[in-house]
Every structure is written in structure tokens, then in C-alpha cells.
Amino acid sequence: WNYLQDIDTPENRDFIGKWRKFTGAKKPVVNDAMEATFLGFRLWCEAVNAAETPNANDVLAALSGRAVNGLTGFTVRVDPSNHHLHKPVLIGRIDGKRIVPISVSK
Numbered sequence: 001w002n003y004l005q006d007i008d009t010p011e012n013r014d015f016i017g018k019w020r021k022f023t024g025a026k027k028p029v030v031n032d033a034m035e036a037t038f039l040g041f042r043l044w045c046e047a048v049n050a051a052e053t054p055n056a057n058d059v060l061a062a063l064s065g066r067a068v069n070g071l072t073g074f075t076v077r078v079d080p081s082n083h084h085l086h087k088p089v090l091i092g093r094i095d096g097k098r099i100v101p102i103s104v105s106k
Contacts, residue, residue, distance in 0.1 A: 001032045001089075001090055001092075002032055002035070002036070002072075002087040002088065002089060002090065003030075003031070003032040003034075003035035003036075003070075003071060003072060003090065004072075004090050004092050005029065005030045005031070006092070007071065007072045007073070007090070009071065009072060009073040011069060011070070011071045011072075011073065012071040012072065012073075015030065015035075015038065015071050016028065016030055019034075035070065035071050035072075038071065039068060039070055039076055039085070039087075042068050043063060043066055043068055043078060043085075044059065044063075046062075046066060046068065047059045047060075047062035047063040047066055048062075050062040050066075060083075063078050063083065064078060064080040064083070065077065065078060065079075065080040066078050070087065072088065072090065074087070074088045
């Protein structure tokens with residue numbers, strides 16, 4: 001995955017805390033798709049602000065090469081040539097009831 005809920009970073013603790021408050025769940029589940037949505041929305045907002053318009057062509061141009069900090073503590077970047085998102089790959093192992101990160105590939 002590109003995200004593991006048990007990654008211990010200030011950004012991730014803050015995100016999970018806000019999700020816990022929103023859902024009312026003591027142990028909310030946060031997954032890779034949620035983090036991807038969070039990153040996509042942040043990137044879009046920053047591109048709209050940089051473009052100073054919500055016009056799709058201008059926003060697309062402003063997205064090129066844009067980077068934001070992810071919940072895992074890594075910076076993710078939109079590739080300027082193909083618009084793919086560069087993110088680390090995380091490998092974990094199940095340790096009781098947690099998934100413990102054991103490897104990160106940038």
C-alpha cells in the first residue's frame with residue numbers, strides 16, 4: 001500500500017484524530033483510498049489557488065510538478081510529464097492487531 005493507518009507521524013495522528021471526532025468511533029479505520037482522496041483534494045485546492053481560477057485547463061497546468069506532504073510523512077509529487085502521483089510504497093506485517101511498517105520504498 002501507499003498508506004498504513006499505524007504510521008506514526010504528526011500528520012497521520014491529526015488526520016485520524018479528526019476522523020475519530022467526525023465519526024464518533026473510538027478506533028476508526030482509515031485506509032489507502034481515504035489518504036489518496038485527502039491528497040487529491042489538497043493538490044486540487046493548491047492548484048486552484050495557484051491558478052487563481054477553477055478553470056480545468058488552468059488547474060491542470062498548475063498541478064504539474066506540484067507537491068504536498070502526505071500523512072505518512074513523505075512528500076508526494078505530481079509528475080509534470082504524465083500527471084502520475086509519486087508516492088512511497090509501504091510494506092508492513094501484522095503484529096497482533098496492528099500493521100507495523102517494516103519497509104518503505106520511495
